[in-house]
Amino acid sequence: MALIDELVKAFQVLPGVGQKTSQRMVLHLLQRNRNGGANLGDLLVRTMSNVRKCSKCQNFTEDPICRICSDANRDGALLCIVESAADVLAFEQAGGYNGFYFVLHGRLSPLDGIGPDELGLDELVRRIEELRPNELVLATNPTVEGEATAHYITQIIDDSIEKVSRIAHGVPLGSEIEYADGGTLTHALQGRRTIS
Amino acid sequence: MALIDELVKAFQVLPGVGQKTSQRMVLHLLQRNRNGGANLGDLLVRTMSNVRKCSKCQNFTEDPICRICSDANRDGALLCIVESAADVLAFEQAGGYNGFYFVLHGRLSPLDGIGPDELGLDELVRRIEELRPNELVLATNPTVEGEATAHYITQIIDDSIEKVSRIAHGVPLGSEIEYADGGTLTHALQGRRTIS
Known part of the structure; x- marks a missing residue:
């Protein structure tokens, strides 16, 4: 599967995002804000692996x-x-x-x-x-x-x-x-x- | 700035995504789909840096x-x-x-x-x-x-x-x-x- 198609599918893990919205998001980033998209991707990877629950409040x-x-x-x-x-x-x-x-x-x-x-x-x-x-x-x-x-x-x-x-x-x-x-x-x- | 706050801000590069929607997306991924979120992040980074225009059709x-x-x-x-x-x-x-x-x-x-x-x-x-x-x-x-x-x-x-x-x-x-x-x-x- 092409990278763009994979990304369009991956965006649909977000609540309220379907096929059309996902396509629009991907093309918007590719056309207008590649740095913003790459920054979002980097932060997502780091947040998903590094964020745990606080040992006191569980936040x-x-x-x-x-x-x-x-x-x-x-x-x-x-x-x-x-x-x-x-x-x-x-x-x-x-x-x-x-x-x-x-x-x-x-x-x-x-x-x-x-x-x-x-x-x-x-x-x-x-x-x-x-x-x-x-x-x-x-x-x-x-x-x-x-x-x-x-x-x-x-x-x-x-x-x-x-x-x-x-x-x-x-x-x-x-x-x-x-x-x-x-x-x-x-x-x-x-x-x-x-x-x- | 905390990682989660940075991510909430980073999500707002997407069209139609403001502060509340962004928070909801981040917490949804943290609570229910960390693998999906990490996969999305990885694909975003790769897509933003690797995708160029086709030399024939410009797609x-x-x-x-x-x-x-x-x-x-x-x-x-x-x-x-x-x-x-x-x-x-x-x-x-x-x-x-x-x-x-x-x-x-x-x-x-x-x-x-x-x-x-x-x-x-x-x-x-x-x-x-x-x-x-x-x-x-x-x-x-x-x-x-x-x-x-x-x-x-x-x-x-x-x-x-x-x-x-x-x-x-x-x-x-x-x-x-x-x-x-x-x-x-x-x-x-x-x-x-x-x-x-």
Whole structure:
């Protein structure tokens, strides 16, 4: 198979990219931006092989400990639990939160066979014991599975944590955190309420 | 800058990809398809550095002469002139044409400063002298610039060519060949008419 045909096929691993879009991308790069295309290729190879999970928060990083977890200016009294790396990016871009994160990389979903073991909640318990935060902010998505995950986490943590909070329902129910605008996310954090 | 942030920025060289789409692509690959992502990166690097223009038809290829131009089963009596590499792909996917191509990589557009010299029409004249086709099929887009380009080409070629044809206006006027369906393109080729 010719190199261009292989590349057109390879681009279709991206979400939302089919045959026509892929062709358009390949020809656009060949015609107008070969340096940009080569740079993208180089970064893709390096990122796919070098990026692992942070040993503290499980977020994606090329370092053993990610930039957020190794930032001495962060508030160790706060630990925010999110479902995905995209949620961390959304909160960081919104601003207004200065604590640490823990990324679950999923949610409890018995129908899909994802229980507490598959989600690796023992890693979360270990991180809580290490950090000893005053407050745990449960920022799972406001969906059925996200709410169930938040509820389950309140039951497995010990009494050493003073406060467990849930982000406010400023985030529209049934939507995804990743797509909320910065203002909504900031209000959702400010309006968080104690649940146990 | 962290590797992931660099990659999110690098993805935005692609047409139609902004910050959010780029983030989604990067996290999708990291979470679900690292091999696919690494393969895409490797192919991108190789394609950007190895793909050049075919010495006969100017289409993109990693070989000195592309697969179509080096195919002995092609009909040397037909030469089809198109504006872009995407148009060759569209005709090949539609099927029904078995001659050779010549890719202009543009169209005459005086307002954008693209005249006969910028378009490299002397390359086309050289190719015609080499191939000596019986028929020249002008398949530039049915737009003002495409029509002007087709008209200009009829004036610079010599009398050795028996027939010069223009694809039929089965292709909707003002649209782009790249997006026409296979049936429309096949009819457009079959209904071509002699113009000089």
